[in-house]
Amino acid sequence: MEKVKYTSYGQxxxxxxxxxxxxxxxxxxxxxxxxxxxxxxxxxxxxVPRMSRSLLSKRLKELVVLGxxxxxxxxxxxxxxxxxxxxxxxxxxxxxxxxxxxxEWLQTSPSLDSLDTRFLMWxxxxxxKPLAILPNPFIVQFNLTGTQDGHNNYWFVFxxxxxxxxxxxxxxxxxxxxxxxxxxxxxxxxxxxxxDKAVKQKEMVIIGDYKYTSVAKQWLxxxxxxxxxxxPKEKRVNY
Amino acid sequence: MEKVKYTSYGQxxxxxxxxxxxxxxxxxxxxxxxxxxxxxxxxxxxxVPRMSRSLLSKRLKELVVLGxxxxxxxxxxxxxxxxxxxxxxxxxxxxxxxxxxxxEWLQTSPSLDSLDTRFLMWxxxxxxKPLAILPNPFIVQFNLTGTQDGHNNYWFVFxxxxxxxxxxxxxxxxxxxxxxxxxxxxxxxxxxxxxDKAVKQKEMVIIGDYKYTSVAKQWLxxxxxxxxxxxPKEKRVNY
DNA sequence: CAGTATCCGATGCGATACTG
DNA sequence: CAGTATCGCATCGGATACTG
Numbered sequence: 001m002e003k004v005k006y007t008s009y010g011q012x013x014x015x016x017x018x019x020x021x022x023x024x025x026x027x028x029x030x031x032x033x034x035x036x037x038x039x040x041x042x043x044x045x046x047x048v049p050r051m052s053r054s055l056l057s058k059r060l061k062e063l064v065v066l067g068x069x070x071x072x073x074x075x076x077x078x079x080x081x082x083x084x085x086x087x088x089x090x091x092x093x094x095x096x097x098x099x100x101x102x103x104e105w106l107q108t109s110p111s112l113d114s115l116d117t118r119f120l121m122w123x124x125x126x127x128x129k130p131l132a133i134l135p136n137p138f139i140v141q142f143n144l145t146g147t148q149d150g151h152n153n154y155w156f157v158f159x160x161x162x163x164x165x166x167x168x169x170x171x172x173x174x175x176x177x178x179x180x181x182x183x184x185x186x187x188x189x190x191x192x193x194x195x196d197k198a199v200k201q202k203e204m205v206i207i208g209d210y211k212y213t214s215v216a217k218q219w220l221x222x223x224x225x226x227x228x229x230x231x232p233k234e235k236r237v238n239y
Numbered sequence: 240m241e242k243v244k245y246t247s248y249g250q251x252x253x254x255x256x257x258x259x260x261x262x263x264x265x266x267x268x269x270x271x272x273x274x275x276x277x278x279x280x281x282x283x284x285x286x287v288p289r290m291s292r293s294l295l296s297k298r299l300k301e302l303v304v305l306g307x308x309x310x311x312x313x314x315x316x317x318x319x320x321x322x323x324x325x326x327x328x329x330x331x332x333x334x335x336x337x338x339x340x341x342x343e344w345l346q347t348s349p350s351l352d353s354l355d356t357r358f359l360m361w362x363x364x365x366x367x368k369p370l371a372i373l374p375n376p377f378i379v380q381f382n383l384t385g386t387q388d389g390h391n392n393y394w395f396v397f398x399x400x401x402x403x404x405x406x407x408x409x410x411x412x413x414x415x416x417x418x419x420x421x422x423x424x425x426x427x428x429x430x431x432x433x434x435d436k437a438v439k440q441k442e443m444v445i446i447g448d449y450k451y452t453s454v455a456k457q458w459l460x461x462x463x464x465x466x467x468x469x470x471p472k473e474k475r476v477n478y
Numbered sequence: 479c480a481g482t483a484t485c486c487g488a489t490g491c492g493a494t495a496c497t498g
Numbered sequence: 499c500a501g502t503a504t505c506g507c508a509t510c511g512g513a514t515a516c517t518g
């Protein structure tokens with residue numbers, strides 16, 4: 001495998017060199033997927049649903065050549081696993097710092113206009129907390145309203161130590177049903193709006209056994225940057 | 240001024256939103272220039288000599304619209320100043336973190352093959368330390384060898400509290416003369432090679448009054464990431 | 479000093495279709 | 499599941515020339 005040619009900035013500055021391959025379209029988002037634990041092509045792809053699979057394939061190859069990720073196949077080659085190298089793991093602070101800056105300083109509105117619910121639900125799912133008190137399995141059905149991409153129903157299947165996301169009704173026995181506007185769910189998940197307030201005002205309706213609905217905030221979880229407070233509107237970047 | 244349209248990733252994720260405008264070609268390097276104190280169009284341009292001035296002009300406009308920098312002109316409009324907004328200043332950790340990662344994990348060699356000495360000297364100059372013991376003015380002449388861009392001579396003019404860079408001989412009375420290979424100077428400046436060792440082995444020859452040459456390491460200074468040690472070669476990213 | 483206007487070529491990337 | 503191959507457009511950005 002050959003090295004990829006990058007249009008050179010002509011600078012020995014480590015920032016200049018790093019941006020040459022890190023600041024391509026999608027690259028940092030692909031690396032974000034690794035930080036959330038994805039290792040297979042399809043899982044990574046689910047985290048960047050609008051990225052074409054051919055481009056993802058190309059990016060993964062580039063990252064392997066650079067030495068930021070490693071590719072491992074089993075003897076049949078049917079199971080492939082990508083993992084971060086040491087250098088790749090060391091990118092975590094870079095990504096977290098940039099994400100934190102965005103959470104603190106960015107206007108929220110524009111992104112909500114073109115919501116991709118596949119990404120939203122995937123993002124929430126992989127950060128859920130399977131509490132010990134939950135039955136096995138524990139099925140949660142989402143009814144999203146106000147969607148633009150036509151996907152309104154998703155299911156979380158909590159099992160011991162793992163959670164699956166599904167977009168088809170497999171005749172589940174539903175334990176909890178959550179009905180909410182997709183944009184509202186995003187805001188609550190990101191910490192931009194208050195969870196309890198959304199429930200109280202019936203913007204988010206959670207139906208099921210009180211044992212489970214009362215701790216929904218805990219098993220649902222929140223974005224890892226939800227704790228960072230946004231700056232006042234007039235100081236934000238109006239992207 | 241209208242908002243710029245960015246090709247949307249369709250993700251509310253703050254990292255995704257931030258990368259849409261931060262991870263364009265040159266953008267982070269322009270912001271780096273602000274962190275080093277540049278405020279005028281020409282000074283910024285000197286820090287990114289291979290960036291076309293028309294593109295720099297476009298980028299600055301985008302950053303103004305975003306609210307990351309501010310533009311201020313005097314009443315004639317002849318003096319223009321760009322400064323970081325609060326949101327822009329908050330990007331410092333983002334840039335420092337990425338630069339630090341590059342210093343720690345990147346292979347050094349490729350960047351040295353296409354060295355731009357204009358950038359090198361500008362970079363060194365703006366991080367020099369005008370020591371109190373230096374006379375006023377204090378003139379340093381650089382004789383660069385092994386250059387590829389045809390620029391071999393530069394002068395630093397130390398005055399009280401400021402240093403100027405010059406690429407023409409204005410009949411200066413030279414206090415100190417430094418003769419060194421451009422790649423070697425880069426390595427020493429970046430902390431990849433040892434200053435004292437380079438002097439001892441006559442790879443860097445510093446001629447002048449011992450009062451000044453003996454503390455050359457101090458007034459020359461080093462890159463702000465020079466203190467970060469590189470990882471062993473086999474673990475580095477081979478960009 | 480501080481830009482703008484125009485041109486044009488490279489390439490990045492999305493869409494689509496196909497494979498083992 | 500894990501990709502590859504091909505096509506073609508759009509836009510990004512470099513080069514050059516010009517302005518107040």
